[in-house]
Amino acid sequence: MAFFRRNRQAATQTPPAPTSSAIGNGATLVASSAPTAPPIFAATMMDYPLTIQHIMERAKRYFPNRELVTLLAEGTERTTYGAMFPRVERLAAGLAKLGIKKGDRVATLAWNNTRHFELYFAIPCMGAVLHTLNLRLPAEQLGFIISDAADSIIFVDADLLPLLEKVQASLGSVRQIVVMNGSAMTSAPNMPQVLDYEQFIADAPATFAWPTLDERDAVAMCYTSGTTGNPKGVVYSHRSAFLHAISVTQADTIALSGNDVALPIVPMFHVNAWGLPHAAAMVGSKIVFPNKYMDPNRIAQVMHDEKVTFAGGVPTIWIGLLQVIAKRNDLDLSSVTRLVCGGSAAPRSLIEGLDHFNLPIIHAWGMTETSPIGTVARLKSNLQGLPYQEQLNYRAKQGMPVALVDLRITDIDTGKELPWDGVAFGEVQVRGPWITGSYYHDTNPADKFVDGWFRTGDVATIDPEGYIEIVDRTKDVIKSGGEWISSVQLESIIMGHPKVLEAAVVALPHPKWQERPVAVVVPKADTTVTPEEIQEYLQTRVAKWWLPDKIIIGMPIPKTSVGKFDKKVLRAQLAQEVKLGE
Ligand code: ADP
Numbered sequence: 001m002a003f004f005r006r007n008r009q010a011a012t013q014t015p016p017a018p019t020s021s022a023i024g025n026g027a028t029l030v031a032s033s034a035p036t037a038p039p040i041f042a043a044t045m046m047d048y049p050l051t052i053q054h055i056m057e058r059a060k061r062y063f064p065n066r067e068l069v070t071l072l073a074e075g076t077e078r079t080t081y082g083a084m085f086p087r088v089e090r091l092a093a094g095l096a097k098l099g100i101k102k103g104d105r106v107a108t109l110a111w112n113n114t115r116h117f118e119l120y121f122a123i124p125c126m127g128a129v130l131h132t133l134n135l136r137l138p139a140e141q142l143g144f145i146i147s148d149a150a151d152s153i154i155f156v157d158a159d160l161l162p163l164l165e166k167v168q169a170s171l172g173s174v175r176q177i178v179v180m181n182g183s184a185m186t187s188a189p190n191m192p193q194v195l196d197y198e199q200f201i202a203d204a205p206a207t208f209a210w211p212t213l214d215e216r217d218a219v220a221m222c223y224t225s226g227t228t229g230n231p232k233g234v235v236y237s238h239r240s241a242f243l244h245a246i247s248v249t250q251a252d253t254i255a256l257s258g259n260d261v262a263l264p265i266v267p268m269f270h271v272n273a274w275g276l277p278h279a280a281a282m283v284g285s286k287i288v289f290p291n292k293y294m295d296p297n298r299i300a301q302v303m304h305d306e307k308v309t310f311a312g313g314v315p316t317i318w319i320g321l322l323q324v325i326a327k328r329n330d331l332d333l334s335s336v337t338r339l340v341c342g343g344s345a346a347p348r349s350l351i352e353g354l355d356h357f358n359l360p361i362i363h364a365w366g367m368t369e370t371s372p373i374g375t376v377a378r379l380k381s382n383l384q385g386l387p388y389q390e391q392l393n394y395r396a397k398q399g400m401p402v403a404l405v406d407l408r409i410t411d412i413d414t415g416k417e418l419p420w421d422g423v424a425f426g427e428v429q430v431r432g433p434w435i436t437g438s439y440y441h442d443t444n445p446a447d448k449f450v451d452g453w454f455r456t457g458d459v460a461t462i463d464p465e466g467y468i469e470i471v472d473r474t475k476d477v478i479k480s481g482g483e484w485i486s487s488v489q490l491e492s493i494i495m496g497h498p499k500v501l502e503a504a505v506v507a508l509p510h511p512k513w514q515e516r517p518v519a520v521v522v523p524k525a526d527t528t529v530t531p532e533e534i535q536e537y538l539q540t541r542v543a544k545w546w547l548p549d550k551i552i553i554g555m556p557i558p559k560t561s562v563g564k565f566d567k568k569v570l571r572a573q574l575a576q577e578v579k580l581g582e
Helices: 002-011 052-062 081-097 114-125 139-149 158-166 197-203 238-249 276-283 296-306 315-327 348-356 388-395 487-494 531-539 567-577
Strands: 067-071 076-080 105-109 129-132 153-157 176-180 193-196 218-223 233-237 261-264 286-289 310-313 338-341 361-366 373-376 406-410 425-431 453-462 468-473 478-480 483-485 500-510 514-523 550-553
Touching: 052 081, 052 114, 052 238, 052 276, 067 114, 067 296, 076 081, 081 114, 081 197, 105 114, 105 139, 105 158, 114 129, 114 153, 114 276, 114 286, 139 158, 139 218, 139 233, 153 158, 158 176, 176 197, 193 197, 218 238, 233 238, 238 276, 238 373, 261 276, 261 296, 286 296, 296 315, 310 315, 315 338, 315 348, 315 500, 348 361, 348 388, 361 388, 406 453, 425 468, 468 487, 478 500, 487 500, 487 514, 487 531, 500 567, 514 531, 514 567, 531 550
Parallel strands: 067 286, 105 129, 105 153, 129 218, 153 176, 176 193, 261 286, 261 310, 310 338, 338 361, 478 514, 514 550
Antiparallel strands: 067 076, 218 233, 361 373, 406 425, 425 453, 453 468, 478 483, 500 514
């Protein structure tokens, strides 16, 4: 707000005599020597609120015929933006009828489907806060999050209702449960009242007077997935979600457009599906929601059937897709122009493998606290003429910060800013209009914020082109005899072995070297691989002291609720079983 006040004030003052030349169309560039001279122009742009209501109105008006498709166990359920928004209005009216007020938290526990998408508009546009619950969390954490956020209402997919039954004791703040996509039946004794979603809509008034919202009002909240500790709530504003949605549509980021048929595989409970739903509505993309049907065969099939042009997901999804398309030759995926991969590092071999099928991966980095898009690894114009392998060097990095995000790396021990030489690595710190400035209920912990920068806990290098490469998380980096070893780089190299499907590397304590790397390797289906083969493969690719002390084949790698390697759990498992240096 201060920005506008300052400019309006300037408008009332007398402009100084310009001392510089005109720069065309009547505008004048002022290079006055007077240090306090006000600008010659008063900036009189409208103070228009950046709210999701604008996105809703836009989609309603301009894209009514654009399709929204949800996968079902058999076939699809199809609707349009035009058919959806009258239901959104009723949902908002129904919430108001239940007494939901501005700022109240209204939760969803649901897969990626059109009803969930309706709630992405109904809840924030009526002034409440959309709180997406992660359906893969252990009951204890789910219960903690519901009571920490004090959710008033929970919209739940019918098949996920048993998850709420398990956390009945934590539903003290919850007035109603509304069941979507199935029957609203529960026999659990202490549940809040359970309603049917379609009945809820049918019983609600058809019209609703949408409130005037401030762009700084909360739009949504999401808890971190707790890879490195207890979940922490992050609250997004209408403004941050709006600006983030614009960013997703920029040509040099994800370039989501009205021509796209978008397949958001990243869950809608995880950082608002990377902001894709709101961005898609802003530009009128057709959306194909996978619901819970995310096995690679079904994903590949729907890409073929719906002529998907863009999809977003974590590397595990793309590793699975690559396996499928290597085996099936009945699929035409030529409609796909790009796959965005984020959440953990995309191994170089994965990018290469998908390139082979003309499915270019765009690597992106971010986190719950960054809404999430922070960086995107598109090739800058000056890099596009490089030989393929050199291009891959950049594409396998996490990329440059998108416009409006500032990024730096600082020394892990001293906090001093580090050079962009592609060698020095330090903690990634970011700031920008969609980077959180605090946590819900834990306002500004000193270890997470410094001088207006958010401390990500990720460790990276920045090269002279400005591309970051995530080396590790501060908690995962391996410190061996005073030297750092990147677990992420080791994993990426091991996953380049033709017989390897997945590899995770963690540090285990060592009596002499403090910590040494241990790798867990999962071979591809119908393949075997030995530790010796992996050692031999690594020998020509990494420094000798990076070679893992132990390579374990075939042990399943534990995954987090969003499909990333769960190194906290893996470390704990291995610490029981493996003693190094004995
Ligand atoms: P949590 O922090 O609870 O695991 P997030 O989903 O917010 O949940 O995880 C964000 C983290 O995921 C980042 O801090 C980073 O460590 C990792 N990450 C995200 N994208 C990438 C990527 N492209 N490459 C490597 N790591 C990534």
